Amino acid sequence: xxxxxxxxxxxxxxxxxxxxxTFLMEHESKDLIAKxxxxxxxxxVIKDEDAAVKFSxxxxxxxxxxxxxxxxIHKTEAGIIKLNLNSDEEVRKAYKEVxxxxxxYNYEAxxxxxxxxxxxxxxxxxxxxxxxxxxxxxxxLMFGLGGIFVEIFKDVSYRVCPISQDEAxxxxxxxxxFPLLDGYRGQPKxxxxxxxxxxxxxxxxxxxxxxxxxxxxxxxIVFEKGRGLMVVDARIILREDE
Numbered sequence: 001x002x003x004x005x006x007x008x009x010x011x012x013x014x015x016x017x018x019x020x021x022t023f024l025m026e027h028e029s030k031d032l033i034a035k036x037x038x039x040x041x042x043x044x045v046i047k048d049e050d051a052a053v054k055f056s057x058x059x060x061x062x063x064x065x066x067x068x069x070x071x072x073i074h075k076t077e078a079g080i081i082k083l084n085l086n087s088d089e090e091v092r093k094a095y096k097e098v099x100x101x102x103x104x105y106n107y108e109a110x111x112x113x114x115x116x117x118x119x120x121x122x123x124x125x126x127x128x129x130x131x132x133x134x135x136x137x138x139x140x141l142m143f144g145l146g147g148i149f150v151e152i153f154k155d156v157s158y159r160v161c162p163i164s165q166d167e168a169x170x171x172x173x174x175x176x177x178f179p180l181l182d183g184y185r186g187q188p189k190x191x192x193x194x195x196x197x198x199x200x201x202x203x204x205x206x207x208x209x210x211x212x213x214x215x216x217x218x219x220x221i222v223f224e225k226g227r228g229l230m231v232v233d234a235r236i237i238l239r240e241d242e
Contacts, residue, residue: 006035006208013211013238022213022238025068026075027115029234033217036201040231043117052095053088055116062086062119067098071109073235078105084119091116120230124190125180126219127229128156129198131206133213133239139206143171143199145180146219161203168199181222188224195222198229213239 012032016024024032030040042059045068046052056063067080075081079101082094095114102109128146133139137160144156157174159167172178172195183189198220206212214237222229 009035009205009209013209017211017238019070021070022240023070023073024236024238025070025112026066026234027068027112029236030231032236033202033205033231033234036205038198038201038205038217038231039228040234041118041120043115045113045115046095047113049092049095052114052116053091056085056088056091059116059118063091064115064117064119065091065094065098066115066117067102068112068115069102069106069109070112071106072102078102080105120221120232123221123223123229124188125177125222127195127222128216128218129202129220130217131161131202131212131215133206133210134160139203139212141171141199141203141206143195144175145177161206163199163203165196165200168196171199172196190222191225191228193225194228211238213237 009032012028016022016028027043027045030043034040044055046055052065062084065082065085066075072078072080080098082098085091085094098114099111102111126146128142128144130142131139139161141159141161141163142156155175155177157171159171163171172181172192181190181192202215206215216235217231217233219232220229221232
């Protein structure tokens with residue numbers, strides 16, 4: 001299936017490997033998965049404070065500011081994320097602070113810019129879609145509750161790619177927290193059809209791009225039925241060229 005891969009995805013992967021990197025920054029990961037029509041929202045890596053304010057006004061408040069650096073993987077630990085910014089003044093302050101915090105965390109870190117993106121509204125539930133590449137079976141897809149819950153409850157399911165629509169549906173239904181997606185106690189049902197669609201697209205992405213060693217979409221905000229989902233954070237790690 002190598003001939004079916006999307007050319008622009010190959011360009012992103014080659015560019016990262018040519019820089020002797022295997023870790024894709026968030027915006028690079030989102031650029032890549034967006035080529036497979038996986039929803040990532042509006043975002044832009046900004047290199048000056050005024051441009052950050054201008055773009056924030058374009059997409060509308062509230063927004064999020066995240067420092068982008070190939071040398072800082074764990075953004076929360078480094079203090080380089082500022083959420084729920086509601087004014088030009090807050091964006092200017094956040095822009096300066098994430099750069100300062102990034103340098104304090106790693107003085108030698110290369111700074112690519114500050115990623116400004118729309119603050120995503122609260123949905124029905126947060127999920128995680130991840131993968132690893134098994135030496136015998138190839139890409140293995142993971143699904144479960146996202147955010148901090150994946151670490152606490154470890155309520156996840158696995159399937160070897162490729163998967164069918166029926167198998168994707170079973171992945172969703174096999175986790176203990178499925179009732180949260182299915183209208184628990186009168187709550188709205190989540191858009192499970194869009195989750196299934198996204199799982200299938202992730203499998204296609206992994207099969208067509210064997211350079212991808214790990215995929216981590218977490219959290220993914222799932223809205224009520226008919227309203228889709230949105231990837232809030234994305235991380236991709238590539239295999240080193242052999």
